[in-house]
Amino acid sequence: MESTQPTATDRALVAAGQRLTVKVPGTSANLGPGYDSLGLALSIYDTLTVETHNTGELEFELSGEGADTLPRDASHLVVRAIDLALERLGFQRSGLKIIADNVNPHGRGLGSSASAVVAAVSAANALVPEESRQDRDWILQLTSEIEGHPDNVAPAIFGGLALSWQDSEQYSSTRADVASSVIPVVAVPDYELATETARGLLPASVGHHAAAMNSGRAALLIHALTANPALLLPGTEDYLHQSYRAQAMRPSADLLAALRSAGHAAVVSGAGPTVMVLANGADQAAAVVEFIEAFTSDNTPEVGWRVMTLAVDVQGARVEVHRR
Ligand SMILES: Nc1ncnc2c1ncn2[C@@H]1O[C@H](COP(=O)(O)OP(=O)(O)O)[C@@H](O)[C@H]1O
Numbered sequence: 001m002e003s004t005q006p007t008a009t010d011r012a013l014v015a016a017g018q019r020l021t022v023k024v025p026g027t028s029a030n031l032g033p034g035y036d037s038l039g040l041a042l043s044i045y046d047t048l049t050v051e052t053h054n055t056g057e058l059e060f061e062l063s064g065e066g067a068d069t070l071p072r073d074a075s076h077l078v079v080r081a082i083d084l085a086l087e088r089l090g091f092q093r094s095g096l097k098i099i100a101d102n103v104n105p106h107g108r109g110l111g112s113s114a115s116a117v118v119a120a121v122s123a124a125n126a127l128v129p130e131e132s133r134q135d136r137d138w139i140l141q142l143t144s145e146i147e148g149h150p151d152n153v154a155p156a157i158f159g160g161l162a163l164s165w166q167d168s169e170q171y172s173s174t175r176a177d178v179a180s181s182v183i184p185v186v187a188v189p190d191y192e193l194a195t196e197t198a199r200g201l202l203p204a205s206v207g208h209h210a211a212a213m214n215s216g217r218a219a220l221l222i223h224a225l226t227a228n229p230a231l232l233l234p235g236t237e238d239y240l241h242q243s244y245r246a247q248a249m250r251p252s253a254d255l256l257a258a259l260r261s262a263g264h265a266a267v268v269s270g271a272g273p274t275v276m277v278l279a280n281g282a283d284q285a286a287a288v289v290e291f292i293e294a295f296t297s298d299n300t301p302e303v304g305w306r307v308m309t310l311a312v313d314v315q316g317a318r319v320e321v322h323r324r
């Protein structure tokens with residue numbers, strides 16, 4: 001079959017002299033029973049600035065998370081995603097300067113790789129001439145394809161609570177508004193777990209009973225998050241992934257169990273090892289912070305935890321073009 005994709009020599013160069021900034025929220029996927037389908041945008045932001053040059057060179061100015069460890073060449077995730085997006089749009093780059101200020105911790109289950117990919121694809125789309133630009137559904141397709149699942153990229157693009165699904169290779173997502181009393185509290189441990197490793201711990205299939213129990217809770221969770229947060233504890237029960245992954249994040253699994261026994265709607269954030277509580281109101285959020293601090297200092301003294309009370313981001317990724 002003949003390729004419809006333009007070859008590198010057919011592709012136009014992106015105009016030099018452009019500069020733009022993308023601010024993108026972190027995300028928490030799964031939320032308990034919504035494995036690979038539900039995700040929430042959180043008020044923790046990475047900022048990516050991209051400059052185009054005609055030098056053919058790549059330059060990096062990295063600060064924050066990963067500044068000392070991320071590659072500074074074309075294998076950097078942001079450059080790979082920009083290159084792929086430009087190729088799909090029928091363009092190619094010459095020189096690029098990548099200025100990244102990363103706040104979202106890596107390998108902790110707060111969707112850092114998804115945020116990086118969304119920032120990169122949004123930037124690439126904004127760098128091409130207006131008539132070649134695509135809409136946010138196109139960004140959803142490509143970023144879901146890169147990530148392999150839509151549940152982090154969708155809320156990073158659209159903000160709020162994203163309900164995503166897949167038909168064959170086609171990804172779709174719709175947005176729901178979270179009840180204003182819901183406050184996400186995250187406990188981020190100082191150890192990492194790569195999403196790929198955590199996905200490798202899941203069984204190839206689950207029984208009908210587990211699947212039926214899980215679909216009941218996923219349905220309940222949407223009602224709890226949008227209309228009746230009093231039901232968040234039963235709504236966040238999961239039967240598909242958390243128990244299989246517990247062995248790879250024992251301190252997080254212990255904290256999760258203790259929080260749930262105390263009546264708090266705790267989940268593993270994404271593939272872990274961050275634990276997130278969906279608190280119902282400021283009083284519960286404050287009680288959750290106190291509970292986590294007391295429990296971790298008594299039971300997991302070998303692990304350092306960063307506890308953050310966040311908000312739901314309702315805007316998603318935003319691009320600011322700098323006039324030069
Ligand atoms: N802003 C970024 N820039 C470049 N690479 C990133 C960035 N954020 C994440 N990554 C890459 O993705 C990896 C983490 O991805 P993953 O295992 O899916 O965990 P997470 O839950 O944080 O998304 C990092 O180790 C790094 O290789």
Ligand SMILES: N[C@@H](CCOP(=O)(O)O)C(=O)O
Pocket residue numbers: 027029030035036037108109110111112113149151152195198199241269270271272
């Ligand atoms: N549904 C995915 C979510 C991964 O989220 P991340 O933030 O850990 O990358 C999974 O559970 O594998």
